[in-house]
Amino acid sequence: MRPHAFALLLVISLVIAKPADEEKKSRVHDEKLSDESHFLNDEHNPDYDHEAFLGEDEARTFDQLTPEESKDRLSKIVDKIDSDKDGLVTEKELHNWIEYTQKRYINDDVKRQWLTINPENKDTMYWLEYKKGVYGFIDNMEPGDLDDDNEGMTYIEMVMRDERRWEAADGNNDGALTIEEFTDFLHPEEAEHMRSIVVTETVEDIDKDKDGKISLNEYIGDMYRGEEGEVEPSWVSNEREQFREFRDKDGDGYLDQEEVKAWIIPADYNHAEAESKHLIYEADNDGDQVLSKNEILEKYDVFVGSQATDFGEALCRDDSEDIRVC
DSSP: OBOOOTTOOOOOOOOOOOOTTTSOOOOOOTTOOOSSOSEETTEEOHHHHHHHHHOHHHHHHHTTSOHHHHHHHHHHHHHHHOTTOSSEEOHHHHHHHHHHHHHHHHHHHHHHHHHHHOTTOOSOEEHHHHHHHHHGGGGGSOGGGGGOOTTSOOHHHHHHHHHHHHHHHOTTOSSEEOHHHHHHHHOGGGOGGGHHHHHHHHHHHHOTTOSSSEEHHHHHHHHOOOOTTOOOOHHHHHHHHHIIIIIOTTOSSEEOHHHHHHHHSOTTOOHHHHHHHHHHHHHOTTOSSSEEHHHHHHTHHHHTOOOOOSOOOOOOOOGGGTOOOO
16 A cells, blocks of 8 residues: 555544544544545555545445446536536635535534533533543453553553643643534644644654654655565655655654654645645546536546445435535
């Protein structure tokens, strides 16, 4: 698997606060559009585009549809993207749509977790309430099990990491988070004042020898673990060159905190903008830099994909949720 996107960023799964025995927590990075890798074995991965364009939940729904059903539902979505109703989708309209789908995912995720832990929907949530709701199962574990985590972090370390992130998100230091602060806690990649947490957690996870910096071997090892006798894919060599020529700015053989920040949170890179340009490039048959509905439907597999099945369970949303494509 080639875990990087247009800017050769490390694809890092978005942290969501599920019980640790249900989902192991991993890293975050700036404004990711999909948990999918943008490239697989040097080939473009269409699943990345589907999740960026639709959002993760909607992309899974489309995967169960026939081509005819996909095109019908996509047609209705195109009408919503075309905000000025001129029959053409511009790069800006596509950019706005992609940003909307990502914000919708974040809002839905925050609301779901907020109400799971805070079913009375109180204005604030305290750390101990969150800790009990997410990590309460630890009380029933044997002491030895607390140190056993195949993903490389113990459950105790997960709690400590969450508490540190909680404190960073707690703007007024009252020990409780509002739903806005809870959003920063769950999705620190979206909040400017939380970016240092994203960098710190990335360094901690890749830095296996715990010297506070990332070596070339650690950098590559986090992306690729080849089997004995396996020929190393060409993209791995490219990543070694990226590390030496671009990532390691001072040439000391390591990435420090500032170099990691420049790598995973590039100041001049916008994922939604890059993806909208890519989708137009893929579907713009007449080269006019805008997309007609026919162009999008002809390349429906680029935008939504589909399995050639005879059935598909439609996911209906209320009109208030802006998508109703059943």
